[in-house]
Amino acid sequence: MAEKKTEEFQGFELDQHLCFAIYKANHAFNRFYKPVMKKLGITYPQYITLLALFEKDDQRVSELGERLFLESNTLTPLLKRLEEMGFISRTRSKEDERQVIVSLTDEGRGLSDGVIDVQHCAFTSLDASLETVTELVDQLNDIQRKLTAAKAKVPA
Template structure:
């Protein structure tokens, strides 16, 4: 750190921004093996947890709008990992569900977290502490 408060090295926002880019770069080869982009992986994480969700629920979980999600979901549907259907209860809602291929893909993705943990030099407990701190930062920023 320098004495200059406007030095790039003194900016927490830049440290987080640069770390985000480094994470995406580290994930890329792992996700390429799965046939996924990083945003598609995030969608799959939501679906592996819930099995099925509306586009609105996925968008809320990831902080993405439907304009961003729609093309992403179409590409995932073409890969055969998900299927899109209109909700029977509310035809305005589009439901996203895993296919058998999407469920099987979860097994292939099991080592992603472990590999990323090794790349950043953290065990699961340290990663949890880091995530808790970042969630707290995000919550505080959203409330500010």
Template structure:
């Protein structure tokens, strides 16, 4: 049960007053909402994010996908392997740099995009937000992430000095 945040004196020790806890809960709710929508596509939520990145721009280096999604190679490699086993993507060595592996959509992977449109629509409906509200909330969260990333980078720089 969620209660109202207390006053400023005890704000930091109330769980429901924590912004991070609200975002954490929302993230879990999103994951639970996506799960039944993605099951017919044969995708997990992280796999779905990889597919979206590839639908935006096919034939990407693994590193670029990891950077875009904020995933390290230890998380991304097994995920890509499962997508490859499902026949949705293929791996190939870069002709210019053999050390680099690129990920390409297969025909099956490209065709899956048409089905994914229904997922986006269902999530939009589940949020109860208008398109404009959803975009404004997304923009606020992106800005928050950028501020937190910058603050973390500044702390790392200061602690290294």
């Protein structure tokens, strides 16, 4: 059982697995942001969604989904909650009734100030230079791109 497959993977321990390291870092960000988001009355996925809207307002659900790698089955209920809380509005497009346009309300836009504070707090907690972080972001985006492209070839 558990014969050696390649030299490089022998003895790889959990902590050294890239996927686990990413899992943990994601987890840590989640935990870090959660209490602050709670103060704002939103969850971390809702925060990520709002980030996408701060960057570009009035997006279609599917447009947001491409950006966030989520689909309507996840986004629809999440967006309905943000709408209920008054941070966004959801309106059917006049040109194409199939499309739902998601827009920030004034109250939603108002969250961005608090959000920028937290980002700054996270950044300073990391105690890293902007260059280091930028390089890391590039590497992670590269990994994401390559894994997405590889698309997990399931042979059999």
